[in-house]
Amino acid sequence: MNDKRLLALALLAAVAAAAVAVAGCGDRSPVWSEPATIDQAFGLNGGVAIVDSPADRVVVLVPGADQSLRIEHISVGKHILNVQPSPRGNKLLVLSAGHRAPVGDTEPDEKPSLTVIEFGAALVSHRYELTTLTDPLAGLAIDPIEERWVILYPASGPNQPFVQNPNELVFLDLTQPPETATAVAHTLHSFGGRPARLTFTPTLALPGGARRLLVVESNQDLSILDLANPSNEISVPLTSGTDSRRLTPAAITVDDGDPASDSDARIGVRLQNDSSVITLTLEPDPGTTGFRPTVNLTDVGGVPSDIAFVRTDGGLRLAALVPTRSAAVLVDPVTSLTTAVALPARYQSLSLVTDVAGGGAGAAVDVALLWNGGAPTDGVAFWELGQTAGRPYRSIETVGVVAAVSAVLPVPQHPNLRVLQTSAASEFYVLDLQTRTAAPLVTSTTSIAFSMSPAGDQVWTFAPGGTQVVATGILDTHPRSLLIERTVRQVLEVQTADGRFVVILHAGGGGGATVYDAATLDDETRRLYSSVLVGGPYQ
């Protein structure tokens, strides 16, 4: 073989080698190599939102005519920290840490951000850049009343900043457009505590004008902030300087008092580790806030499990359930005098149902629903506060529910109905607050999960990981099962412009979905989808 032929062969080999080198070029997005899992999904007004964290996006499934499914991808900030639906179900808020690009990093720098996805005729997203933050706050609280305020607060858990101020809150007003909205940071005047719960109050008539408050419970104190001006803050230590114990708040309740008075708004506090309840009356004060809390501490004879301000025929009282005494204690917030009311069971939870089970809105006396008893046959009871004074025993009316009720679910569009979830989770009840009757429904398995139809006409029950899904009519309590081929992760009924649909999400693979017409529940017209999370493009 002569030299020229060898040279030609060498060149051919060079071309082949170059071709092989080129073949290795053109990497796809690394997201393709990440698994697609349905970890968080939300049923919202107009679609189902699935959080696709590895892809830094939210996948929205919008059911339409003939159970079609439009799949939309909404990009959010990198490295999702927290996702919350708005209480009205028309927004999804996604908090992202962003990305800080070191030298040589091909991924661009990105500030922490809050993406607000609005559901409606069209999906719209707004990105609020949190430019004042370097390390993001992972906690996210949404104003449940106006959906105006979003508050970021430090969260515990892994991947938190090296140094963080546990008492720092960041306020963001969602009524402002992202271009002009400014995140306002505020550090609580802490007595050493760390925030544990945030409560948004309704508008309260307060000295200096009606306004809304944010009440922050820490592990040993309480802070009251003006939502519109967080620097107007009052911190209330719950632990006496002469007491080595730390009193830890467990929950609060708020009452505006007489609408005509601006000096009788009150905050009730129950404690995790003490038998006292605390009443804070917000009275006029010449300081910047215009009010100051007057503290009353009242012993109710046992650690209370729930509290609520109630109207009795004796006036406003703070009602505290004390399971260890099988009693409720009514505390007069003015005099701190107490009245114990014996209960037929160790009820741990109460909720006011005056609107439908009592005299209606504005009634002089309240009716409370008691539930979550300790024994398996405790069921629920109605507590007529109007008959309490002097005749406490006759004010309690039990309902024939022979199970411990663990949760009371409201029924949309039907304020007179509640779904009672039982502790055994092998049965549930539909409770009519007006007739005070409870219709039982028995399931063939335990550990069932519930979701409610937004139309309020059916409750969905399913066993996560199983293939059983049943819709039970709220009014006729008639159960109808669906034909499900794959294991169920979540059941979400949504209303869109094309009708009502129930979307059953299936775990595994690329994420599956079965879509039924929620009005007909016809097996023949259902549609089955696979790999709903697989489609790109990816960033």
Added chain:
Amino acid sequence: MSFVNRGGLILAASGLLALVAPAPAAAQVIAQESAGPRLDVVQGTLGVRTTLIRSSAFDPFSGTDAMPQLSLSIAHPLLRSGSFVVAAGFGTDYGVSSSEARGVASSLSLWRLTAFAEGRYYGRSYAYGFARLAPGLLRGGATLVDPSSPNAKNLEDHFDVLAVDPSVGAAVRVSGESSPVGAWVSAEGGYGWAQGHHLMLAPPASPRDQSKIAPVDLGNIDPRGAFFRVAFAITY
């Protein structure tokens, strides 16, 4: 692909063409006095082809943009005029690219069947350059092995589209010239064009169930792009 790689390819291709370019005048006279390149009856080729598919719908099926394929062809010289030879034949390329798409096993097969016409210029008796035009048909098959499939069957889509490959290349004979059987190696580059197709993958289902099972939309795939092929050929 970096610019350096592209430049290297161009340089290599230029060198190869220079080798198969006409010899100096004196040698040319000798070549013309001879009978020209031997006209073999048939040429069979086995090679490896790599196509660069930039289409985003290819991403679920490959970690890179490369689609490797095995190539087979058979050609027959039809005409000869001096150092020029015109050949025609049939070729096929088949390959499967497998990957994972968001944790779901995926694969894309492409099978190309072409009839080609090829013009060769023999600069030397042991080397020639060629240009080829190969119209044909491309059959594709995409598969997702998704456990969330409604009937536990793979999601699939198959398509047939028109294709055409224009390419240029060069070949060098590695066997002795006295042997009646010639062994050649060749390198070739070109552009493999094919029609696009919208990938909609669905599990096979009976006609009764088809309306219930919705396909997975992976978007429009354009299975076309630059390609390279290295091959080993036997002529007789």
